[in-house]
Amino acid sequence: MVTTPLAVLDLVPIPAGSTAAQxxxxxxxxxxxxxxxxxxxxxxxxHHLNPGVAGTSPAVLLALTAAATSTIRLxxxxxxxxxxxxxxxxxEFGLIDALHPGRLxxxxxxxxxxxxxxxxxxxxxxxxTAVVDGRAPNGLRIPPRFSFEHLLNSPxxxxxxxxxxxxxxxxxxxxxxxxxxxxxxxxxxRSAEGEQAHVVPGEGAQxxxxxxxxxxxxxxxxxxxxxxxxxxNYHVSPATVLEAVEAYRAAFQPSGELDRPYxxxxxxxxxxxxxxxxxxLAAGYGxxxxxxxxxxxxxxxxxxxxxxxxxxxxxxxxxxxDRVETQFVGSPGQVADQLEQxxxxxxxxxxxxxxxxxxxxxxxxxYQLLAQEWQRR
Numbered sequence: 001m002v003t004t005p006l007a008v009l010d011l012v013p014i015p016a017g018s019t020a021a022q023x024x025x026x027x028x029x030x031x032x033x034x035x036x037x038x039x040x041x042x043x044x045x046x047h048h049l050n051p052g053v054a055g056t057s058p059a060v061l062l063a064l065t066a067a068a069t070s071t072i073r074l075x076x077x078x079x080x081x082x083x084x085x086x087x088x089x090x091x092e093f094g095l096i097d098a099l100h101p102g103r104l105x106x107x108x109x110x111x112x113x114x115x116x117x118x119x120x121x122x123x124x125x126x127x128x129t130a131v132v133d134g135r136a137p138n139g140l141r142i143p144p145r146f147s148f149e150h151l152l153n154s155p156x157x158x159x160x161x162x163x164x165x166x167x168x169x170x171x172x173x174x175x176x177x178x179x180x181x182x183x184x185x186x187x188x189x190r191s192a193e194g195e196q197a198h199v200v201p202g203e204g205a206q207x208x209x210x211x212x213x214x215x216x217x218x219x220x221x222x223x224x225x226x227x228x229x230x231x232x233n234y235h236v237s238p239a240t241v242l243e244a245v246e247a248y249r250a251a252f253q254p255s256g257e258l259d260r261p262y263x264x265x266x267x268x269x270x271x272x273x274x275x276x277x278x279x280x281l282a283a284g285y286g287x288x289x290x291x292x293x294x295x296x297x298x299x300x301x302x303x304x305x306x307x308x309x310x311x312x313x314x315x316x317x318x319x320x321x322d323r324v325e326t327q328f329v330g331s332p333g334q335v336a337d338q339l340e341q342x343x344x345x346x347x348x349x350x351x352x353x354x355x356x357x358x359x360x361x362x363x364x365x366x367y368q369l370l371a372q373e374w375q376r377r
Contacts, residue, residue: 004343006374007041008034008367009077009235009266009354012055016284016300016358020054024061026360027054031065033364035072037371040350041105042069043077049160052288052300059092066100075105077231077352078212082111082171083164086180087199094202102206107231108181109212110174110219136242140345143322145239154295175222182209182226209257210264215240216247224248227255234342235268235354238326245346264350267342269328270357271335271366271373281357281366282329283307288356289320303358332373340377 010030014023031042042065044058055061058076066074079089093106131142151157165171172180183189187203190196210229213219214237223230224247232244245263252261268285272278284302287310291299328338339351353370357363 003374003377004348005040005350006038006371007043007073007264007350007352008039009043009045009352010055011045011047011053011298011354011356012061013298013356014052014054014300015360016052016302016306018300023054024064026363027061028065028068029360030364030367031069031072031074034367035069037368038375039072039353039367039371041073041075041352043075043105043107043352045077046080046109047298048164049156050292050298052291052298059096062093062104063096066096066103071103073103073105073208074100075208075210076107078107078109078210080109080111081174081177083161085172086177086184087197090181090184090199090202090205093207094199094205097205097207098201104205104207105210106181106207107210107212108178131242136345138341138345140341141238141326142242143239143325146237146322151293151295156295156297174218178211178222178226185209213244213248216243220244220247221251224251224261225253227253227258229258229262229264231264231266231352232346232348233266234326234346235266235323238322241265241346245348249347262349263347264352265342265346265348266352266354267328267339268323268326268354268356269335269339269366269370270355271330271332271369272362273331273369275330275334278329278331278335278366280304281359281362282327284358285327285356286312286317286320286324289323290316293319301356301358332369335370336373336377339374 010027012023012027014020034042044061045055046058047053048056058079062074093104097104130137134142136142184199184202185205187198208229210231211219211223212231214233220230230248232241234241249261270278270282272281283304284307287302287307288298328335343351355363355366
């Protein structure tokens with residue numbers, strides 16, 4: 001049996017008491033180690049106005065990390081197209097690919113200043129995978145759906161949208177935008193008036209294009225229709241991961257890139273030598289998720305002793321329950337078992353691992369222990 005590839009998703013977290021500069025150094029160090037551990041990819045997320053997250057520009061981080069590594073694939077998870085143009089995105093990745101050809105994954109997402117809009121929904125969803133009492137047929141935990149409306153309608157989101165976009169600017173239709181990215185990469189772009197555009201560097205760049213999505217809506221369907229790779233976010237929205245991969249596969253049409261659907265699924269994990277140690281290292285996770293979901297923005301990741309001092313209300317616990325109960329925390333064997341369960345429930349071709357701990361050494365060790373266990377299977 002061929003081992004399912006593992007990838008890394010890095011938010012460039014800032015531990016409490018540390019700095020953004022140190023978080024950046026930690027991420028480059030982790031990428032170098034992940035390459036040695038055997039991880040297939042290393043992706044950077046894009047987040048803005050978060051006191052505890054330094055990953056604001058995937059392209060800049062990829063350029064820095066490409067220069068410090070040699071073989072691991074590097075990518076964005078994801079570039080937020082809501083405040084960007086297709087041209088600027090292709091130009092940035094084209095620049096990096098010119099010096100590091102064949103190593104880049106261009107992961108694309110809808111968010112980042114894009115207004116709420118009517119999303120395409122598949123005619124049938126959930127018909128193929130029954131969830132009973134919060135469990136998929138193989139036992140994978142599928143919690144109740146969490147509503148993000150309070151985040152999207154919050155003053156903080158409006159502030160971010162206002163700062164990311166130029167005054168009066170409107171986001172391009174997402175489906176059209178993806179089409180423009182693909183056409184610019186392929187050298188086939190034509191304007192409505194028939195004018196050609198050729199991006200140098202960028203046209204012909206050896207990048208893999210991925211679409212990231214959290215539900216069975218527009219992103220999943222578009223990825224399928226375009227015959228692109230799709231990454232589903234179990235770690236962000238565990239309630240909708242099954243519908244996301246199902247909608248993608250239902251919409252899939254073979255392309256010059258792929259002849260069959262190709263899915264990667266994310267998971268939030270912490271691994272240590274034993275369960276008790278892993279739980280201690282993961283102690284700050286709930287408090288960190290709470291800061292995001294109360295619209296404060298991600299706080300610097302708390303040390304375990306700081307997290308233990310927090311007095312939890314019932315409302316707090318409910319706010320983060322779906323994320324906390326779907327984080328895989330434990331020994332290498334325990335977490336690997338849960339990852340296999342996630343893989344089998346979703347039919348994932350790859351798994352994307354994101355791990356945050358207060359101490360960098362613990363984070364590195366978590367990835368190392370998992371890689372060693374995974375390679376034994």
